[in-house]
Amino acid sequence: MSPMTIAERLALNKYDVDAEPHIHLKAETCQKCDQSPCLYICPSECFKLREGKLSFAYEGCLECGSCRIACDKGAIEWSYPRGGFGVSFEYG
Amino acid sequence: MDETFDAIVVGAGPAGCAAAYRLAREGLQVLVVERGKFAGSKNVTGGVLYGPVMGNLIPNFWAEAPVERRISHHVITLLSEKSSLSIDYNAGDSERHNGFSILRSKFDRWFARKVEEAGGIIATGLRADDLLWQDGRVAGIVAGGDNIAGSVVIAADGVNSLLAEKAGLGVKLSPDNVNQGVKEVIKLPRETIEERFNLSGDNGTAIHFLGFCTQGVHGGGFLYTNKETISLGVVVQLKALVEHNVKGVELLEGFKAHPAVRELVKGGTTVEYSAHLVPAGGLKMVPRLYTDGLLVVGDAAALVVATGRALEGINFALESGMAAAETVKRAKGKNDFTKQTLSVYEQLLAQSFVLQDLRTFQKSAQFLENMRLYSVYPELACRLAERIFDVDGKPKKKAWQIIREEMKGKVSIWQMIRDAMSAKGAT
Numbered sequence: 001m002s003p004m005t006i007a008e009r010l011a012l013n014k015y016d017v018d019a020e021p022h023i024h025l026k027a028e029t030c031q032k033c034d035q036s037p038c039l040y041i042c043p044s045e046c047f048k049l050r051e052g053k054l055s056f057a058y059e060g061c062l063e064c065g066s067c068r069i070a071c072d073k074g075a076i077e078w079s080y081p082r083g084g085f086g087v088s089f090e091y092g
Numbered sequence: 093m094d095e096t097f098d099a100i101v102v103g104a105g106p107a108g109c110a111a112a113y114r115l116a117r118e119g120l121q122v123l124v125v126e127r128g129k130f131a132g133s134k135n136v137t138g139g140v141l142y143g144p145v146m147g148n149l150i151p152n153f154w155a156e157a158p159v160e161r162r163i164s165h166h167v168i169t170l171l172s173e174k175s176s177l178s179i180d181y182n183a184g185d186s187e188r189h190n191g192f193s194i195l196r197s198k199f200d201r202w203f204a205r206k207v208e209e210a211g212g213i214i215a216t217g218l219r220a221d222d223l224l225w226q227d228g229r230v231a232g233i234v235a236g237g238d239n240i241a242g243s244v245v246i247a248a249d250g251v252n253s254l255l256a257e258k259a260g261l262g263v264k265l266s267p268d269n270v271n272q273g274v275k276e277v278i279k280l281p282r283e284t285i286e287e288r289f290n291l292s293g294d295n296g297t298a299i300h301f302l303g304f305c306t307q308g309v310h311g312g313g314f315l316y317t318n319k320e321t322i323s324l325g326v327v328v329q330l331k332a333l334v335e336h337n338v339k340g341v342e343l344l345e346g347f348k349a350h351p352a353v354r355e356l357v358k359g360g361t362t363v364e365y366s367a368h369l370v371p372a373g374g375l376k377m378v379p380r381l382y383t384d385g386l387l388v389v390g391d392a393a394a395l396v397v398a399t400g401r402a403l404e405g406i407n408f409a410l411e412s413g414m415a416a417a418e419t420v421k422r423a424k425g426k427n428d429f430t431k432q433t434l435s436v437y438e439q440l441l442a443q444s445f446v447l448q449d450l451r452t453f454q455k456s457a458q459f460l461e462n463m464r465l466y467s468v469y470p471e472l473a474c475r476l477a478e479r480i481f482d483v484d485g486k487p488k489k490k491a492w493q494i495i496r497e498e499m500k501g502k503v504s505i506w507q508m509i510r511d512a513m514s515a516k517g518a519t
Contacts, residue, residue: 001278001348001354001357001358001359001360001362003345003348003349004345004362004365006341009341009362009365010365012362012363012364012365013364013365013366016129035334037267037333037334040333040334040337040338040339041272041330041333041334041339041340043272043274043339043340043341043367044367045339045341062365062366062367062368063134064272064367064368064369065251065252065369066270066272066330066367066369068252069265069266069267069270069330069369070267070330070333070334078252079254080127080219080252080254081127081219082127082219083127083216083217083218083219083235083236084127084128084129084216084217084218086134087133087134087366088128088129088130088133088134089132089133089134089135089136089196089197089364089366090197090363090364091195091196091197091198091277091321091323091363091364091366092132092133092135092136092137092195092196092197092198092200092364092366
């Protein structure tokens with residue numbers, strides 16, 4: 001089996017994306033952060049560095065909660081998506 | 093909703109469904125609130141469902157539940173970078189229904205239907221946003237803009253239990269006591285799975301991997317055969333991912349490409365990619381289990397035991413859900429839902445395997461911090477096998493001499509004895 005990109009992996013899953021993000025970042029805190037554990041611990045790579053700035057997209061979130069535990073700067077305001085929204089696993 | 097429920101259960105996983113099923117069977121008014129589109133849609137397992145506990149709740153459940161395969165083969169595989177060494181236990185034709193591979197999206201949906209059949213109400217697509225407080229005690233939940241009143245709330249909202257946090261029960265999640273599982277479900281024809289794993293009928297294999305599957309960092313790998321799919325994943329401590337600047341998915345790709353795994357999943361098609369956290373800190377991370385009007389069950393209470401052999405959580409979820417139901421039944425009899433009455437819950441858990449196992453294995457989490465378990469020992473085991481099985485036409489050495497040669501520079505004999513002693517105390 002050949003390796004897959006994250007985009008290919010996430011495309012396998014079913015999502016009902018809410019218009020309202022369920023995770024919010026404190027941009028100022030993130031700007032000052034030099035460790036960025038979020039880049040490694042997010043299994044859907046929602047956090048990316050673009051030209052030295054952290055960008056975040058919630059749409060592919062697998063709702064595991066790794067970011068809220070790994071971020072020790074308190075920069076992540078985390079909740080579950082509203083009822084009925086987010087990922088739906090067919091196998092699990 | 094104007095009525096007051098006897099119990100509001102938040103989360104339709106094994107813990108929540110076990111509690112709700114038992115309460116509904118006792119004739120109590122129970123509401124289960126599930127944020128997913130259907131029960132099971134947010135749930136993922138990296139484990140085997142061991143049968144006896146579920147069987148206590150629903151006898152012969154496997155005859156009707158959507159279980160995948162009856163686990164007849166248990167394999168432990170140690171991986172070096174290129175090679176592997178396995179211990180393969182085959183239960184043969186034993187009729188015992190001990191362990192099953194399951195897919196949670198299917199299993200939990202079935203379980204929630206059983207709750208409904210028993211008289212419970214399952215409200216899906218509804219997120220519990222907050223606890224409802226009255227006179228300093230939990231009196232229900234706030235969900236979808238409504239206040240829903242309940243004599244007691246059972247928080248079965250999983251490892252990220254926002255309700256247990258809101259109730260101030262001392263939730264202790266941190267990168268060193270939480271593991272991240274990343275998983276693929278891989279589709280293969282039924283016959284291919286049975287031939288490849290030497291299985292007859294609905295028998296199945298569970299393989300646990302240690303060593304190069306996590307490239308030497310704290311964690312392990314798993315493979316379970318389902319009917320027409322394979323569940324494959326790695327489970328790694330969050331702290332290890334951060335410290336080694338490595339991603340779970342990279343480890344999963346490396347694991348999948350390892351010669352010992354590559355041939356097992358060859359020709360398969362990945363049909364799902366998921367991730368989930370597992371509380372792995374053992375007894376010391378368990379929060380307070382109850383307060384006035386609230387009980388916490390399953391992963392929400394970190395009731396998972398790391399034995400050093402595997403992480404076991406579903407049975408702890410089921411048993412704690414049943415204990416919570418028994419507690420609520422007694423509280424209802426006295427019409428008293430204060431923490432004094434709800435303290436029965438902790439007593440019931442202390443009498444069952446839940447707190448006893450957590451106590452027995454309370455040194456495991458610390459033992460599993462030993463990095464030699466993930467690098468030196470699996471590597472050493474594979475090297476010894478290679479040296480013993482390779483015939484090179486030169487005079488042979490005795491096994492002990494080979495062991496000493498291979499240990500050189502990697503681990504001292506004293507270190508190994510110390511590790512063996514701590515393994516004795518922990519696993």
